[in-house]
Amino acid sequence: MLNLIGNYSLVFALITSLILAVVSFINFKSNKSLDFNIFGAVVLQFTLICVSFFTLIFAFIYSDFNNAAVYYNSHTSKPLFYKISGTWGNHEGSLLLWVLVLSLFTLIFLFKSKKLFNSFRILTIFFQQIITSGFLFFILLLSNPFQLILPTPNEGLGLNPILQDPALAIHPPILYLGYVGSSIIFSSSLAALTCKYVNKDWAAEIKKWSLISWIFLTIGIMLGSIWAYYELGWGGFWFWDPVENVSLMPWFCLTALLHCSSVLEKRATLQSWTIILALCTFILSMSGTFLVRSGILNSVHTFANDPERGVFVLIFLTFLVLISLFLYFKFNNFESKPKSFFLSRETAIIMNNWFMMYFLAVVLVGTVYPIFLEVFTAAKISVGPPYFNQLIIPFLIPFLVLMALGTKLDWIKTKKFKLNLNRIAILILSILISFFIVRNLNTKVLFLSVLISASLYLLLISIIDLKNQKFKWSQRISHLAFSILVISIILNSIFSEEFSVNMKVGQEKIISNSTINFEKISKQEVDNYTSIKAEIEIKQNENKLIFYPELRLYKTPETITSEADIKTNLFNDNLLVVNYLKGSDYLNIRYQKKPFMFLIWFSAVMLGLGGILGLRDKLK
Amino acid sequence: MRIRLSFIFLFILVSSIALIFYKSLFEEKNYIPKNINNKIENISIKEFNTENIFFLKNLFEDEKFMAINIWASWCLPCREEHQYIKNLSRIDNLKLVGLNYKDKTKNAQKFLEDLGNPFDIILSDTDGTKSIFLGAYGVPETLILDSELKIIKKHIGPINSKIIDEIKNLTN
Amino acid sequence: MKSFKFIFFLLFCIFFNLNNVFGENAKVDEISKNLRCLICQGQSVYDSQSEFALSVKTLILIKLESGSSEKDIYDFLKSKYGDWIVYEPEFNNYTLILWILPLFLFIFGGFLIARKVIINKR
Structure with a gap:
């Protein structure tokens, strides 16, 4: 019964969507105003998708194994929280969530854009409905979450325990809010192109939406990293895994767009480039979904893959790209740009965009290159962290310095760009400090000291700029946050230390200056798994730390996960994780010291906060 | 004119990228190394349950080919394939070598007692490093080598009668 | 002035963390981090606890002890498993x-x- 309701409300949502597309197009052609029917239909569509989504949640809560999605991804013994998050933990449910957010955003756009040009609004709704109906078709035809299983099984297959984690439970919805937010940017830029509305008003409008997407994307990426750090137990938070890269690409594009749209807003220039960025953001989000869902990428995070689904998304994606190409070339004739001096804020922002695009290119090429190579030559290669590090880190140096200098410049023309003694003093100070930091290292001293000097310089400048009333709080906060993020990531990767040993209960080992004592082990039955807790003491000089890492043996499906024990303080994380070694009574013990982890999370949150402040300014 | 040209260029670019993605949708995603025709070093391996050490080349008597089957008692598919291994031992011209992978001697002996021992000789790879020389990465895995220790066939996973027929054809 | 205090605090922390700890086989760890595991294809050999990964780690140790260079080991593994196995x-x-x-x-x-x-x- 519930399944039928869910299924049919989706069908009706699709019909509404198609009708809306037609009606809005007719309204646009006949230059009619946005009539009440469109409002009604958008509300109706949102309600229908909501109904469908909530029936699916109910099916998960009440473990209705008649529903295939529930059967494959849930189990009666699962805690309620993970039953609910299981709704979007699988392919079908996550797509439903995607469409839900899509229709929600369409609704919000409709209500919040009343002051804007009428044709522009109608056309945005039109493009938005094309996207919505595409996704609804996809759900109904190829990934229906309301498929039935007959006869009804008694018990479900369970959710992969590695996914049973609070950060991961809320990670997909947040990331989707980011991805889908960019759909409005996409539709509205196509609309603005078509009705020649690429102006300051439009820039202010998409700035709001890009801030929304950007906030969610930033937080979403951070949650993904938090999950990887705490749950995978490898002590890393970023692996340059394809799935991670795929979320990073729209982030680079959005960051560029955020900066670029303020140029358009203030100076009415760079129209073409803003449009290109706006279109690319959504296309990259969509390609990300395509690459992940189709199983083309070989990654830790595998979704069930089915080439048919891949074909559908691919065709839809290509269709959207070609439409935007066509519209771009048809309507791309903007007025000549006002002049600006090259030492201006505009140039600084263009520089930002230049580097953002470079980072994006590295990530994009590195992620899809193996796919292309395989098609052409059948050779298989891996593109891993060394590639990304080698191409990105050296470029950080000019990027950070430019970022520190860029905020000094004024719009149009900087009249008195005199060398400020303070700033030179800060530069010298950062160079000195960085020499102190790296003097004990034995590799790449020169390179690292330059890198650290650059990031310290940016950090110090951002701290000083905090007092500068010239800038908005959002900018001050997010620039400071970014500089803290960069420097903590750099220092983290340089000063991380670790070792791994295999030990039995009761053993004691000495590794360089640490003594490891494997004290004891205890077993306990919890909810839906068996917990094996070890007690391990690590002594370094006078410091003594006792860790309680855990192994969890899940029964449905049968999996072992390792829960690291992490001792966090402001400047240092001590992390210890044990792994089960098959066929022996030894455990693999891995101890890691990771400096500045807290600062990394803190600055990522602060970065998001900067975005929220910016959004508040825009909505005022 | 220039605008139209760049449009056409981008149009073709996008379409061909889409085409490449389309093609790759149907490619095998899991990486399986293809090291057919690789020549293996003439490594020495300890015999199972004894202290004798053999060089691979010295194992040939008058056979022209050698089959190396990597197995372990803890590996369930190995139990399944064991009946087919017996068929493999009937092929003339083929030296059948078992390589016991990361196993406890006691368990391995029990395995052979329960299911029979079809191998001409069993070698032992206690730490798994010998299998790396063979380019193998799991159990069960079966390799066919010629007298120059060149890999002429490799099968990952349990073998079946179809694979046995293929091996028969190869060694004739 | 506040920022200066912060910097000194930062420096303080850094210097007191510089007592590097290294594992039993730091070199093995370093090499295995650059290798991709074949069984669990998203993981590095270093991070993986699969039988294959453990064997590779043992082999690296043996090769290092017998005087092989880092490059020799990468080349050896590439000849056995293809370029796919190295991350770089x-x-x-x-x-x-x-x-x-x-x-x-x-x-x-x-x-x-x-x-x-x-x-x-x-």
Whole structure:
């Protein structure tokens, strides 16, 4: 019964969507105003998708194994929280969530854009409905979450325990809010192109939406990293895994767009480039979904893959790209740009965009290159962290310095760009400090000291700029946050230390200056798994730390996960994780010291906060 | 004119990228190394349950080919394939070598007692490093080598009668 | 003044963390981090606890003890399992575009910007 309701409300949502597309197009052609029917239909569509989504949640809560999605991804013994998050933990449910957010955003756009040009609004709704109906078709035809299983099984297959984690439970919805937010940017830029509305008003409008997407994307990426750090137990938070890269690409594009749209807003220039960025953001989000869902990428995070689904998304994606190409070339004739001096804020922002695009290119090429190579030559290669590090880190140096200098410049023309003694003093100070930091290292001293000097310089400048009333709080906060993020990531990767040993209960080992004592082990039955807790003491000089890492043996499906024990303080994380070694009574013990982890999370949150402040300014 | 040209260029670019993605949708995603025709070093391996050490080349008597089957008692598919291994031992011209992978001697002996021992000789790879020389990465895995220790066939996973027929054809 | 305090605090922390700890086989760890595990294809050999990964680690240790260089070990494993096993793509004909394309795009972007700025200046 519930399944039928869910299924049919989706069908009706699709019909509404198609009708809306037609009606809005007719309204646009006949230059009619946005009539009440469109409002009604958008509300109706949102309600229908909501109904469908909530029936699916109910099916998960009440473990209705008649529903295939529930059967494959849930189990009666699962805690309620993970039953609910299981709704979007699988392919079908996550797509439903995607469409839900899509229709929600369409609704919000409709209500919040009343002051804007009428044709522009109608056309945005039109493009938005094309996207919505595409996704609804996809759900109904190829990934229906309301498929039935007959006869009804008694018990479900369970959710992969590695996914049973609070950060991961809320990670997909947040990331989707980011991805889908960019759909409005996409539709509205196509609309603005078509009705020649690429102006300051439009820039202010998409700035709001890009801030929304950007906030969610930033937080979403951070949650993904938090999950990887705490749950995978490898002590890393970023692996340059394809799935991670795929979320990073729209982030680079959005960051560029955020900066670029303020140029358009203030100076009415760079129209073409803003449009290109706006279109690319959504296309990259969509390609990300395509690459992940189709199983083309070989990654830790595998979704069930089915080439048919891949074909559908691919065709839809290509269709959207070609439409935007066509519209771009048809309507791309903007007025000549006002002049600006090259030492201006505009140039600084263009520089930002230049580097953002470079980072994006590295990530994009590195992620899809193996796919292309395989098609052409059948050779298989891996593109891993060394590639990304080698191409990105050296470029950080000019990027950070430019970022520190860029905020000094004024719009149009900087009249008195005199060398400020303070700033030179800060530069010298950062160079000195960085020499102190790296003097004990034995590799790449020169390179690292330059890198650290650059990031310290940016950090110090951002701290000083905090007092500068010239800038908005959002900018001050997010620039400071970014500089803290960069420097903590750099220092983290340089000063991380670790070792791994295999030990039995009761053993004691000495590794360089640490003594490891494997004290004891205890077993306990919890909810839906068996917990094996070890007690391990690590002594370094006078410091003594006792860790309680855990192994969890899940029964449905049968999996072992390792829960690291992490001792966090402001400047240092001590992390210890044990792994089960098959066929022996030894455990693999891995101890890691990771400096500045807290600062990394803190600055990522602060970065998001900067975005929220910016959004508040825009909505005022 | 220039605008139209760049449009056409981008149009073709996008379409061909889409085409490449389309093609790759149907490619095998899991990486399986293809090291057919690789020549293996003439490594020495300890015999199972004894202290004798053999060089691979010295194992040939008058056979022209050698089959190396990597197995372990803890590996369930190995139990399944064991009946087919017996068929493999009937092929003339083929030296059948078992390589016991990361196993406890006691368990391995029990395995052979329960299911029979079809191998001409069993070698032992206690730490798994010998299998790396063979380019193998799991159990069960079966390799066919010629007298120059060149890999002429490799099968990952349990073998079946179809694979046995293929091996028969190869060694004739 | 506050910022100076912060810096000194930062320095303080850094210096007291510099007592590097290394594992029993730091070199093995270093090499195995650059290798991709074949069984669990998203993980490095270092991170993986699969039988294959453990064997590879043992083999690296044996090879190191017998005097092989890091490069020898990578080459050996590449000859057995293909280029796929190393995370760092070697610079060769196959990967030429991989390494060059982003740099080319960077230069191209710089060229476009330079042209725009020069035109504006006129």
